[in-house]
Amino acid sequence: MNHPPQWSRRHVLVGGAVATAAATGLAALGAPGTAAAATYPAPVRLDPDAFRLTAGPRTDALLHGLDRALPRASVREVLARADRVGAAATPHATGLAAAFAWNEEDGNTAEWYPQGISTSADASPSGRYDGRRMLFASWYSKSTDPDKGSRVSFIDYSDPAAPRYRHVLLVEPYLDDDGRPDFRAVPVHAGGIVVYGHLLYVVDTWNGFRVFDLRRIWRVDDSDDGAVGRATDGSYQGFGHAYVLPQCTSYRSSTTGDVARLRYSCCGLDRSGGTPGIIIGEYNVNGEDATGSGARVVRFPLDGPTFAPAGDGQVHATEAYQVFVRSIQGAVAHRDRFFLSRSNGTTHYSGLVTFTADTAPVLADESMPIGTEDLSYWPGRDEVWTLCEHPGLRFVLAVRASSF
Numbered sequence: 001m002n003h004p005p006q007w008s009r010r011h012v013l014v015g016g017a018v019a020t021a022a023a024t025g026l027a028a029l030g031a032p033g034t035a036a037a038a039t040y041p042a043p044v045r046l047d048p049d050a051f052r053l054t055a056g057p058r059t060d061a062l063l064h065g066l067d068r069a070l071p072r073a074s075v076r077e078v079l080a081r082a083d084r085v086g087a088a089a090t091p092h093a094t095g096l097a098a099a100f101a102w103n104e105e106d107g108n109t110a111e112w113y114p115q116g117i118s119t120s121a122d123a124s125p126s127g128r129y130d131g132r133r134m135l136f137a138s139w140y141s142k143s144t145d146p147d148k149g150s151r152v153s154f155i156d157y158s159d160p161a162a163p164r165y166r167h168v169l170l171v172e173p174y175l176d177d178d179g180r181p182d183f184r185a186v187p188v189h190a191g192g193i194v195v196y197g198h199l200l201y202v203v204d205t206w207n208g209f210r211v212f213d214l215r216r217i218w219r220v221d222d223s224d225d226g227a228v229g230r231a232t233d234g235s236y237q238g239f240g241h242a243y244v245l246p247q248c249t250s251y252r253s254s255t256t257g258d259v260a261r262l263r264y265s266c267c268g269l270d271r272s273g274g275t276p277g278i279i280i281g282e283y284n285v286n287g288e289d290a291t292g293s294g295a296r297v298v299r300f301p302l303d304g305p306t307f308a309p310a311g312d313g314q315v316h317a318t319e320a321y322q323v324f325v326r327s328i329q330g331a332v333a334h335r336d337r338f339f340l341s342r343s344n345g346t347t348h349y350s351g352l353v354t355f356t357a358d359t360a361p362v363l364a365d366e367s368m369p370i371g372t373e374d375l376s377y378w379p380g381r382d383e384v385w386t387l388c389e390h391p392g393l394r395f396v397l398a399v400r401a402s403s404f
Contacts, residue, residue, distance in 0.1 A: 040361040041290065043297075044322040050259040051298050051317035053208055053307055056250035062173035063216065063246060065181035070218040070236055076130050078217065078243055079156045082164035086155075091395040092349060094367035095403025097383050099395050100163050107394045112139040112151070114394060116193035116202070116374040117330075117387050120157075122269045123195040127380065129214075133157045135396065137387055138190035138202060138374075139167070146226065148239045149185025152193070152200065155396075169241040170202065170212060171228065182229045183246055185239065186210060192266035192330070192374045194278055197305035200245070201278065203264040208253035212245045220244050251307060251315065262296060266374045268332025268339075276302045277318065281331025281340060288326040295328050297321045297338060325353050325361060330375030330386055334401065339384055341372045346390050354404050364404050369395055377401065 086100040093099070101107055102114075116138035120129040127133065135155040141148035148169075155165040170190075171183040188210065192203040200212040224231065225240035238244045255261050265283035270276060280298045287295040299319040301308040307315040323340070329350075330341035340353040342363065350372035355361040371390040378385060383398040 040288075040363065041324055042360040043355055043357065044294075045357065046296065046320035046322055048298065048317040048320040050256045051262055051300075051320055052254045052256070053251040053300060053315035054254065054313065055307075055309070055315075056252050058249045059173045059247060062175065062181045063248065066173060066183065066218065066246070067216075069181075070220065073217040073219045073243055074130070075134075075154060075214055075217070078154045078166050078168060079132065079134075079164070081242070082154075082156060082166045084165050084167075086163045086165065086396070088161045089395055089397075091369040091388070091397055093369055093397055093399050094352075094364055095400035097381075097398040097400050098160055099397035100160065102394055102396075108391050110391055111142055111148075113142060113389050114139050114153075114373065114387050114396075115189065115191045115389060116266070117376050117385055117396070118193045118195040118200075118269070119376050119378055119385055120195070121378040121380070122271075122376060123197060125271065125379075127378070129195070135163070135385070136193060136195050136200070137396065138193045140188065140190050141185075146228075146239075147185060147187050148228070149187045150190040150202070151241065152190075152245065166243070167241055168217065168243045168245050169228070169238045170210075170247070171238070171244045172210075172247045176230070180230070183236075183244065185228050186247060191283075192264070192268065192281070194267055194269045194376075196269060196276075196278075196302065199248075199305050201267065203267050203280070204250070205264055206253075206261065207250075208264060209251040210247050211249045211251070213248045214245070216246060216248070218244050218246065254314075260293070262298060265328060266330045266341075268330065268375050268377065270299070270333040270377070271379055272333075272335045275308070275318075278302065278307075279331045279333050279338070281328045283328050285327055287328065288324050290324055294322045294324040295326070297323055297328075297331055297340070299333070319357070321357070323353075323355065323361060325363075328353075329373045332375040332377045332384065334377045334379070337401075339375055339377070339401070339404070341368065341375055341386055343372060344370070346370065346393075352384075352399070352404055362404075367404070368399070369393065369397070 089101040120134040227237040349366035350368040
């Protein structure tokens with residue numbers, strides 16, 4: 001795999017519509033040129049109360065029924081049985097702080113595409129989960145026959161030069177036609193994830209969030225790559241995965257009045273300030289059309305490990321902005337700064353955008369690898385973590401936030 005050289009040039013954009021970059025094709029990647037002149041308008045404050053989340057039904061009864069049929073496992077066990085090893089890498093990125101590549105199979109597969117990222121620093125202020133430095137990465141299945149849904153990589157980052165990891169399939173419990181608890185794949189894009197406490201939050205594009213409890217992992221039969229749930233022989237399958245992580249609840253999104261529904265494309269945790277929250281970023285390929293709707297960035301508050309409901313039982317957003325940034329793939333915040341990843345196709349480097357509530361977005365164009373996706377901020381390390389989706393160009397990496 002070729003790793004293009006790093007590039008540290010930044011492009012500051014303030015006010016107006018953004019022109020496309022001049023680079024054309026992979027041949028230009030070794031030496032990115034100067035980006036076309038462009039401008040961004042300042043963010044527009046929106047009424048945050050227009051954006052809501054409502055807790056969905058819990059699946060406790062189904063989970064308890066399946067607990068009787070399936071052995072439980074822990075995150076520690078999954079890591080102890082990690083069956084894959086990554087390798088240190090040096091992808092093109094401004095302020096590169098750390099990076100690795102998946103093993104050859106995962107780096108090149110066209111069946112699964114990586115999307116979301118979170119870390120043990122999201123899970124706990126200590127920066128560790130169950131005593132270890134960890135990363136979590138979500139993938140969605142490109143398969144349609146069958147649709148294998150989504151999975152999460154549990155990554156032991158104790159050794160950055162050789163991180164060990166294992167994939168865990170996300171599943172949804174349900175009652176089969178005979179009234180027996182079973183589970184099936186979770187068919188979501190999984191474009192953003194946050195691990196907060198023991199809970200894994202996964203964005204469900206037009207619906208809100210699906211939530212999974214890392215304290216309940218099931219060990220299953222991994223012999224059938226084409227089956228999920230209870231098989232005719234009584235075994236439980238997970239599309240070739242040895243572990244499955246069942247959904248425990250969900251949050252359904254809504255908007256008030258004539259506000260267009262929010263697209264939950266990506267998410268990131270913000271621990272700074274008095275109340276932690278999850279930041280939502282909205283993907284719009286036409287987001288830089290100044291005459292259009294742009295894209296929205298919204299914050300929802302947390303209370304303990306869960307979202308904080310108001311007196312009406314709904315979770316009300318506390319911040320919301322309209323930004324004229326296209327192709328947002330990742331969104332996170334620290335203190336008053338928001339970070340957005342901006343993808344640029346399969347042959348051009350991505351960019352990183354920063355803004356505050358009162359200042360126009362700044363684009364560091366072509367500062368990130370091709371296909372940059374979700375974002376996660378690691379407090380105390382000044383690192384913004386991300387990952388790349390395209391086969392043959394896949395990295396997991398961190399850049400220094402102070403470089404932007």
